[in-house]
Amino acid sequence: MSRRWRQRKGPRRIAGAAAYAFLLLLSCVGHAAWAVPTDTIVYQTPSIFGPHSGPAHMIYNLSLFVIQITGTIFIVVGSLLVYVLVRFRQRDPNDDSEPPQIYGSTQIELAWTVIPVLIVVVLFLTTARFLFAIQDQKMPPAALDVNGVGHQFWWEFQYPKLGFTTANELHVALSTEHAPMITSLGLLSADVDHSFWVPQLFGKIDMIPNQVNHMWFNPDKAGMYVGQCAQFCGVEHAKMLLRVYVQTPEDFAAWVKNQQQPGVQDPAVAEGRQVFESQACSSCHVVRGTSAHGKFGPDLTHFMSRDTLASGVADNTPANLKLWIKDPDYVKPGSLMPAMQLSDDQIDKVVAYLTTLK
Amino acid sequence: MADSTLPIGSAIDLTPPGEVYGTWLDVVQDWVTTVDHKKLGIMYMVYALIFLLVAGVEALLIRIQLAVPHNDFLSPEVFNRLFTMHGTTMVFLMGMPLIIGFANYLVPLMVGARDMSFPRLNAFSFWMTALGGLMLYYSFIGGVGLQGAGSAPDVTWWAYAPLTERAFSRGHSTDYWALSLIVSGFGTIGAAVNIIATTLCMRCKGMTLFRMPLLVWLYLVVSGMILVTISPLTAAQIMLVIDRYLGGHFFDSQAGGAPIVWMHFFWVFGHPEVYVLVLPAFAIANEVIPVFSRKAIFGYPAMVAASAGIGLISLSVWAHHMFTVGMTSAQNAFFVLSTSLVGVPTGIKIFNWIATMWGGKIRFATPMLFCVAFLGQFLFAGLTGIMLSVAPWDWQLHNSYFVVAHFHYVLVGAIVFCFLAGFYFWYPKITGKMYNERLGKWSFWLFFIGFHMTFDFMHIPGLLGMPRSIYTYEPGRGWDGWNMIVSIGAMIQGIGTLVFAYNLVYSYFKGPDAGPDPWDAWTLEWTTTSPPPEYNFATAPVVSSRRPLWDLKHPEDPDSRYE
């Protein structure tokens, strides 16, 4: 038998050196050359192992169980593999004799068929239990109803029972043992498929046109949770970011009360409001209490109560707002908001107006 | 032992001497008009290798963009085209031609036939596949979409409606995607029909179905699957074209059409498709591992049953790609069960391979190195697959980088590794030269290290909430460092691939003659010269066991005594 392919140990140093070289190269290639002032970076890891709501906890517990099973299988079979490779390697390269040929063994093969089937059964039954518990949970009548509608590339949130609509930043109430509060989320899309994913709160659910999907959650810790769209929906899919603000019942009630008010009518910015309503802004955006009733873009009634604009792409500051209105494509290339060709003066006025919409 | 002392008479070439090519035009004409399964097989393989490099470059560009957050190396439009083309190319222009190429070359030789059942259909299938690929890549330069120059598809490789409907995909990118795949799909179905007919109708005397090499069995199962797998995709793409050009409403939500219908049809194709890609990898492992362990495959009947079982069960698992679309809990539960069940025959195969090596004398030549790595990697990939089959957990993992890591673990870690093993194993047979073992080991280690650097660590951002199909990501989410490591690993894999490609070319010109049977193997292709003459066998072989050459070399202990 040809000896040419006998094993030889080769240096691995070159691999290491190459990795280092590329590390250097890549660190030079690009870093935040972001056009819009990057503002505050939100340091938060939306880890699925950091659950803060009922469904997320359940998934977490299930995942631990599965990891234990699969981990054990990996260790057992992997060890067998390593053992076989070490123990039965050809030691003498000149040895050309053949080992005993073994064609099979019914008992062994039966065993390693039956055992995996049993494992599958256990896994399936456990999974089914969690599946039904999460998916078929009944909603209590006091649940907070929110309808989430996905758009290219922003989020619409309707609070039907509370009588208002907002965008991009979802506010819900904390759920505690004394005062449990389930948020019941109905999800739909206005155009293409999207997916609502905030890992720390629950598993993602797709938003599909003409089909309302449902998820519930009851967050147990106040704070802000980040997520983003998880189904490719077009050019700016990567920038369809999500924030969920979990507030104490008091804070949430205050927020609701504010949202329920119609838009602030500050006479000092009447000129800006005039521009807003006479230019095409009002044909896409709603400001409740004015003549702006457009349905294509986010509801701006309480625009300044939001921390970010353009679904999380930039902080909500007057400077960013000005950039955004002047040239949306610069801030979020491919976004569907057109540049309205307003003069700088008009933009300043509109910005002044919008910043009063708290 | 091997080489010149082989007592095999058919290892002679009766081609009349003096058959030499005139000019390079003669060479081109010969290859373009050939219907010889070996030449077509080689063309399929070269075609696949070219697209492996092209799609690999696409991957490297993607990884450069994603190495750091908020990178502006690529615009979102270009990025979306690149990752769509990377996926589409790797599956349809690399994976499918590669598996068909190996089938074309090996199946007739292994069953002792002179050629495939339908040589002209074979050529037709190849050229249809080639045409489809050229159409797809023409999209980069042809046609002007609304956004930017060129309109390569940018709707992901699974092209969900309604994003692909005229309203949301206004240029021609989706049309290139649909039409080129319909064309190459016809080629694929033709190849499958050919393989089935060859396997069932052209086996040499004495080769009952249960004496065929396992590679042939697996390709029989794969071909059957192709018939029922590619067809749904073709049907769905025809529906998409009807929507886009004839005003149809299959996926038009305004008219009552349901996007979920596309999802079902696509994944009815999409899931079995990955089994179509992986079963040939198993086929190669089934041939390489026994030879380099010096033992017969353990449990041949069980391996046949497991392969058929995988093929069958895999047709029922597709909606595990759709756990998040709002199916009922009962429907979700069904797919949890079917998906985890398909893990059983797959696990059985792993056990059989380990048992084959048990008690053997393992020789770590390059093909075996790749197969051993495949075993460990496939084990891991299968287990992450089990994790994904657990629907509630999938609600977190779906469409995240965990899934991307999982399927690349199978596609690269299992399939590419096995096909690299196959390339090295049959290289001497196909070219008549032995490849350079030192370069082979270099390519293995580079590829292995790069692979693990990329795809082991890629699981982590997925677990930390990073979705897929995004051209950039936010800093501060804990994803940054991991992405950098992933990108570096990709570069290393690129180098490993180049070393492999170089080895193929270098050894062709500088390698020593390999002889008919350099590995001391046992199936019929090793009884011919290297490379085989055009007619394969001087006289049709007659076999009486699963390892005809073993019987010949070990007349005191032939397989036929035990089967």
Add this chain to the structure above:
Amino acid sequence: MSASTIPLAHGAAHEDWVLPYHGTVAMLALIVAETAIFLIFVVAYIYYIGKSISGPQPRDVLELPIFNTVCLLSSSFTIWLAEHSLKKGARGTFNLWWALTVVLGAIFLAGTGLEWKKLIYHDGLTISTNLFGTTFYSLVGLHASHVIIGLTMLSIVLIFSLTGKIKPEHSRQLGVLSLYWHFVDAVWVVVFTVVYIIGR
């Protein structure tokens, strides 16, 4: 011994090593693939029954194509008779039955064409009208296209036969073609049931 093959062992005689005819196997494989394509269109049709938002509905515009169906299904019978005749060597009878098959198939196609003419011009149902229109024309059209391909092949054979080139030893090949024709007819049974019976 130079050109020896791997020797026979254990006296296993293989004189009767007969494997299936590759033409039939290939056609069966093709039929499996085609069945899968048709199945997808049938599933889409069934899924969308009753879901059209506007426009003509099936029960308003569809009439049972009994005559067409009888013609097409009888053509399966006539093609079988043709094959049978050829095997016995009766070339004249073969020509007769084969030609009748072609005629019956052509009648079916003409009938489909007339039906579509009525639907388009009289009822205003096109492929883009509504979901019913889309799924109806796709499914029935897919079937009709297979009939056209089949008729083309049958006509070519008819021409060969009329010029005296078909002989009894071609029975196997013709069997492959008639297998395709039987498949086309079987698909029609399914399409007829789904579209004209269940769907109305």
